[in-house]
Amino acid sequence: MTEPAPRRTNRTKRPPTIHDVAAEAGVSRGTVSRVLQGGHNVSPAALESVNAAIRKLGYVVNRAARSLVTQRSGSVAFLLTEPQERFFEDPNFTTLLRGCTTALAEHDIPLILMTAGNEPERRRVTRYLAAGHVDGVLLVSSHSGNPMLEHLREAELPVVFCGKPLGQRGRIPYVAADDREGAKDMVRHLLDTGRRRVATIAGPQDTPGGVERLYGYREVLQEYGIPVDEGLIAVGDYSRAGGEAAMVELLQRVPDLDAVFVASDLMATGALAALDRAGRSVPGDVAVGGFDDSPAALAARPPLTTIRQPWDRISEQMVRLLLARIAGEEPATVILPTELIVRDSA
Amino acid sequence: MTEPAPRRTNRTKRPPTIHDVAAEAGVSRGTVSRVLQGGHNVSPAALESVNAAIRKLGYVVNRAARSLVTQRSGSVAFLLTEPQERFFEDPNFTTLLRGCTTALAEHDIPLILMTAGNEPERRRVTRYLAAGHVDGVLLVSSHSGNPMLEHLREAELPVVFCGKPLGQRGRIPYVAADDREGAKDMVRHLLDTGRRRVATIAGPQDTPGGVERLYGYREVLQEYGIPVDEGLIAVGDYSRAGGEAAMVELLQRVPDLDAVFVASDLMATGALAALDRAGRSVPGDVAVGGFDDSPAALAARPPLTTIRQPWDRISEQMVRLLLARIAGEEPATVILPTELIVRDSA
DNA sequence: CTGAAAGCGCTTACAG
DNA sequence: CTGAAAGCGCTTACAG
Numbered sequence: 001m002t003e004p005a006p007r008r009t010n011r012t013k014r015p016p017t018i019h020d021v022a023a024e025a026g027v028s029r030g031t032v033s034r035v036l037q038g039g040h041n042v043s044p045a046a047l048e049s050v051n052a053a054i055r056k057l058g059y060v061v062n063r064a065a066r067s068l069v070t071q072r073s074g075s076v077a078f079l080l081t082e083p084q085e086r087f088f089e090d091p092n093f094t095t096l097l098r099g100c101t102t103a104l105a106e107h108d109i110p111l112i113l114m115t116a117g118n119e120p121e122r123r124r125v126t127r128y129l130a131a132g133h134v135d136g137v138l139l140v141s142s143h144s145g146n147p148m149l150e151h152l153r154e155a156e157l158p159v160v161f162c163g164k165p166l167g168q169r170g171r172i173p174y175v176a177a178d179d180r181e182g183a184k185d186m187v188r189h190l191l192d193t194g195r196r197r198v199a200t201i202a203g204p205q206d207t208p209g210g211v212e213r214l215y216g217y218r219e220v221l222q223e224y225g226i227p228v229d230e231g232l233i234a235v236g237d238y239s240r241a242g243g244e245a246a247m248v249e250l251l252q253r254v255p256d257l258d259a260v261f262v263a264s265d266l267m268a269t270g271a272l273a274a275l276d277r278a279g280r281s282v283p284g285d286v287a288v289g290g291f292d293d294s295p296a297a298l299a300a301r302p303p304l305t306t307i308r309q310p311w312d313r314i315s316e317q318m319v320r321l322l323l324a325r326i327a328g329e330e331p332a333t334v335i336l337p338t339e340l341i342v343r344d345s346a
Numbered sequence: 347m348t349e350p351a352p353r354r355t356n357r358t359k360r361p362p363t364i365h366d367v368a369a370e371a372g373v374s375r376g377t378v379s380r381v382l383q384g385g386h387n388v389s390p391a392a393l394e395s396v397n398a399a400i401r402k403l404g405y406v407v408n409r410a411a412r413s414l415v416t417q418r419s420g421s422v423a424f425l426l427t428e429p430q431e432r433f434f435e436d437p438n439f440t441t442l443l444r445g446c447t448t449a450l451a452e453h454d455i456p457l458i459l460m461t462a463g464n465e466p467e468r469r470r471v472t473r474y475l476a477a478g479h480v481d482g483v484l485l486v487s488s489h490s491g492n493p494m495l496e497h498l499r500e501a502e503l504p505v506v507f508c509g510k511p512l513g514q515r516g517r518i519p520y521v522a523a524d525d526r527e528g529a530k531d532m533v534r535h536l537l538d539t540g541r542r543r544v545a546t547i548a549g550p551q552d553t554p555g556g557v558e559r560l561y562g563y564r565e566v567l568q569e570y571g572i573p574v575d576e577g578l579i580a581v582g583d584y585s586r587a588g589g590e591a592a593m594v595e596l597l598q599r600v601p602d603l604d605a606v607f608v609a610s611d612l613m614a615t616g617a618l619a620a621l622d623r624a625g626r627s628v629p630g631d632v633a634v635g636g637f638d639d640s641p642a643a644l645a646a647r648p649p650l651t652t653i654r655q656p657w658d659r660i661s662e663q664m665v666r667l668l669l670a671r672i673a674g675e676e677p678a679t680v681i682l683p684t685e686l687i688v689r690d691s692a
Numbered sequence: 693c694t695g696a697a698a699g700c701g702c703t704t705a706c707a708g
Numbered sequence: 709c710t711g712a713a714a715g716c717g718c719t720t721a722c723a724g
Contacts, residue, residue, distance in 0.1 A: 015477055017717055028695045033719055043693055060477035064419070065717035067410035068700045078459075094440050101459050105470060110479070112456045113424070113447050124451060131361055131406035133456070240645060269645045276647065299586060299615045301622065301647050363701055374711045379703055389709055411701035414716045694724085701716105708710085 016057040024053035036061060075110045076322060077134040079125065081141035081148050082117065092292055092311060093140060096162060099315025100138055107323065111138075116148055126151040136322045138162070158325035160318050164208040173331040175317040177309040179209050182338035183216025184223075186261050186289040186307055189340060191224055195259035195287050199232040201246040201271060203263040210235070213263045213291060232257065236267045243267025247274035258286055259346065265290040265297040268304055272345075287346035293339075302344035310336045362403040370399035382407060421456045422668065423480040425471065427487035427494050428463065438638055438657060439486060442508060445661025446484055453669065457484075462494055472497040482668045484508070504671035506664050510554040519677040521663040523655040525555050528684035529562025530569075532607050532635040532653055535686060537570055541605035541633050545578040547592040547617060549609040556581070559609045559637060578603065582613045589613025593620035605633040605692065611643040614650055618691075633692035639685075648690035656682045 018036075022029045027046050034042050035050040042050075053059070067073050078100055080093075101111045112134060116125040129137065129152065136158035139148070149168070152159050161174035190198050200217045203210030214233070221228050231253045236242035243262060247270065250257060262268035268290035272282060280286050282302060290297055293308035317334045325331065364382075368375045373392050380388050381396040388396075399405070413419050424446055426439075447457045458480060462471040475483065475498065482504035485494070495514070498505050507520035536544050546563045549556030560579070567574050577599045582588035589608060593616065596603060608614035614636035618628060626632050628648055636643050639654035663680045671677065 018719095019717075029718080030695060030697095030720080031693085034694085037719080041693060046693080058476075060473050062414070062477070062717050063479055064410045064413035065700090066719075068408070068414055068702085068717080069719045071700075073410070075458075097459070098461070101461055102467075105461070105467065108470070110458045110460070110474070112421075113443070113459050114456070115444070115447055115451070121448075121451065124454070127406050128456070130404075131408070133409055240641070266641075266645075273647070295586070295612075296642070296645055299612075299642055299645065301619070364703095365701075375702080376704080376711060376713095377709085380710085383703080387709060392709080408701050411716090412703075414701080414718085415703045417716075695722105696724105697722090698720090700718085703716090704714090706711105706713090708712105 015062070016059045017062065018059075020057055021050065021053045021059050024057060025049040071132065073132065073134050075112055075134050076104055077112045077114050077125075077129065077137040079137050079139050079148070080113075080115045080117065081122075081139065081146055092294060092309065095311040096140070096315050096318075099312050100319055103316050103319035107319075109323075122148060122151075126155075129157055130155045136160070136326045138318055138322060158322060160322040160325065162314065162318060164212070166206065166208055166211070171331040171333075173321050173325060173333060175314050175321060175334045175336070176208065177314065177338050178335050179212035179338075180216040180219070182291065182307040182309070182340075183213035183261065183263075184220045185338065185340045186291070186305075187217050187220040188223075189305070189342070190259045190261060190287055190289055190346060191220065191226075193287065193346070196226075197232070197254065197257045198259040198261060199234070199250045199254060199257045201243055201250070201260060201262045201267055202233065202235045203238050203267075205235060207238075209263060209291075210238075213261075217261055229254075236263070236270075238264050238267060240266050240270040243270030244274045245270075247271035248278075251275075251278050251280075259289070260286060261289045261291075263291050265292040265294040265300070265304055265306055268306075268345075269296050269300050272300055283344065283346050289346045293341050297341075297343070300345070305343045305346040306341050308339040308341050310338065361408070362405045363408065364405075366403055367396065367399045367405050370403060371395040417478065419478060419480050420454075421458055421480050422450055423458045423460050423475065423483040425483050425485050425494070426459075426461045426463065427468075427485065427492055438640060438655065441657040442486070442661050442664075445658050446665055449662050449665035453665075455669075468494060468497075472501075475503055476501045482506070482672045484664055484668060504668060506668040506671065508660065508664060510558070512552065512554055512557070517677040517679075519667045519671060519679060521660050521667060521680045521682070522554065523660065523684050524681050525558035525684075526562040526565070528637065528653040528655070528686075529559035529607065529609075530566045531684065531686045532637070532651075533563050533566040534569075535651070535688070536605045536607060536633055536635055536692060537566065537572075539633065539692070542572075543578070543600065543603045543605065545580070545596045545600060545603045545606040547589055547596070547606060547608045547613055548579065548581045549584050549613075551581060553584075555609060555637075556584075559607075563607055575600075582609070582616075584610050584613060586612050586616040589616030590620045591616075593617035594624075597621075597624050597626075603632065605635070607635045607637075609637050611636040611638040611640045611646070611650055611652055614652075614691075615642050615646050618646055629690065629692050635692045639687050643687075643689070646691070651689045651692040652687050654685040654687050656684065 018029050018032045022032045032050050039047050063074055104111050114125050116122045139159050140162050163176045165172050202214040234246035234250050236246040262271050282288050290304040290306035293306045297304035297306045313336050364375050364378045368378045378396050385393050409420055450457050460471050462468045485505055486508050509522045511518050548560040580592035580596050582592040608617050628634050636650040636652035639652045643650035643652045659682050
């Protein structure tokens with residue numbers, strides 16, 4: 001009557017193990033494992049009885065044990081290297097995060113959210129990744145000179161970027177919306193609706209969106225035979241305040257502008273405020289085009305004409321590329337088309 | 347010369363193990379492990395040489411192995427049971443998510459993001475949690491009748507809610523802003539600045555914010571000796587469109603209202619649009635008070651007077667409570683004060 | 693097709 | 709204070 005006390009945590013019931021399943025099904029643990037791996041080299045009879053046992057017992061594989069032997073974690077990191085404020089303020093990114101979570105869940109892969117916005121965080125994340133705690137990383141920042149990149153390379157971890165990685169040598173897989181074509185669509189729209197002095201508020205020039213959307217602006221002007229006036233170009237930091245300041249600057253420099261293509265909706269709401277204060281009506285005096293089709297675009301007065309990025313498909317493709325990389329496939333790149341959404345501001 | 351080929355994944359270098367550290371330090375693996383656990387019952391000399399070896403080798407513990415023996419995952423889930431759109435559109439929640447990630451990182455605990463907005467997702471999440479893949483969960487939805495709750499209870503997993511869980515028996519630990527007091531501050535502000543026909547657009551009545559903020563509204567009117575006119579109360583669904591519809595309804599029912607307390611900034615932007623279309627000036631004809639102090643509050647025209655929720659502290663406290671629960675402490679509750687932010691709309 | 697066995701990298705009583 | 713050893717729950721050659 002003095003049995004050794006069973007080992008217990010504060011959880012009452014221990015989940016069934018592969019051992020229980022094997023006993024229930026009347027086979028060896030090896031066979032159960034083979035069924036778990038896809039059922040190759042398993043007789044139909046064994047397959048069936050194992051599956052029945054799994055259902056009956058409600059068996060779920062213990063990932064820690066599997067991970068220990070396979071040297072695979074079975075999870076993926078979603079890594080933010082932006083200063084956090086910027087990311088979390090940007091509704092695009094939350095859409096992206098949601099999409100990646102869902103897409104990974106379909107493969108039963110948990111998403112681990114990590115931030116590396118400052119030095120201590122970067123150290124922690126680097127250690128975590130180097131220790132092999134994830135099989136790959138979905139990387140969101142595309143600022144050039146990203147200090148995490150070197151670490152990732154050293155850890156030899158599969159990575160997929162959101163947005164074209166700037167200033168990187170080698171082939172780094174990424175998924176991006178077609179920023180340049182999106183910008184071109186917007187500027188064409190402005191021109192086609194009769195605007196002639198079209199300014200632009202570009203994003204930071206160390207980000208792909210900042211660079212590409214400005215390229216698009218220039219290309220369309222050229223296309224229409226309009227000489228590019230550098231005075232019509234201002235740069236913001238993707239924040240609302242940055243957009244506001246840039247608009248003030250533009251108004252001062254080029255009082256007769258009649259349209260502005262703003263590289264993000266958030267900046268566009270700032271531009272709207274500046275125009276309002278300057279007594280310019282939108283779209284009467286000045287047409288305003290945004291980029292992103294974020295909630296802010298709808299909430300703005302007037303609602304913003306903007307460029308929609310296909311975030312659902314971006315996240316889907318990021319996950320697809322990452323899983324392919326993890327499986328050993330070659331790096332690839334996916335560029336997805338954008339869509340012009342015409343509302344009241346232009 | 348025929349050594350067995352070393353086992354390899356596609357990663358080149360295998361991280362050092364506790365075995366390597368023990369060899370380097372000249373002690374047993376047990377001693378290394380004891381150092382890892384906090385260094386109790388370890389001689390100063392051993393402690394030092396083990397730490398030196400850890401540094402030299404860049405050793406990082408293998409969580410899968412640890413988890414296998416301790417029966418603890420060392421990670422925590424951040425679980426969204428809202429229909430996803432709502433969550434990800436709400437900037438409060440992303441702030442919360444960020445805060446929780448950071449707070450957990452300080453304890454070296456990875457945050458696993460999970461969504462359970464529909465039935466297949468709920469099944470998957472339930473299996474994952476029941477399998478013991480996380481030590482606890484941070485739960486965000488507070489809609490009453492949440493179908494995940496029962497599963498969590500069955501799995502005997504520590505849980506902390508964000509927001510007061512409605513209609514739950516038993517003591518469930520939660521952290522919330524003081525919704526009622528926040529609402530009272532706003533309504534008092536409206537009344538103190540001379541408004542007399544103060545309407546409200548409440549949130550859904552199956553959410554704590556929806557209920558509590560409406561309570562606050564009623565209480566202040568009573569406090570000021572103003573009889574509550576039920577016609578002045580409308581309910582929205584926290585969306586922009588819902589706020590707009592509710593405002594239209596109120597305007598129709600009570601054309602002479604001169605203020606409205608809206609239970610979220612997002613709904614308030616909708617209300618602003620409706621007022622604009624009805625030709626009412628804000629704050630001239632109608633004062634508008636929001637709730638949340640989200641980015642939308644700043645972007646709104648005019649910028650919204652609103653109630654700020656202390657999201658940083660909320661996330662911090664949620665993590666603290668959850669870790670305490672995991673460590674076996676009793677359930678507790680934390681209510682945090684809000685702050686009135688006066689801008690232009692009221 | 694299947695079982696027995698080794699081993700993944702840790703932690704934790706148990707002796708000493 | 710410390711080492712030897714068992715064991716956590718899996719996967720995977722290896723024989724058969």
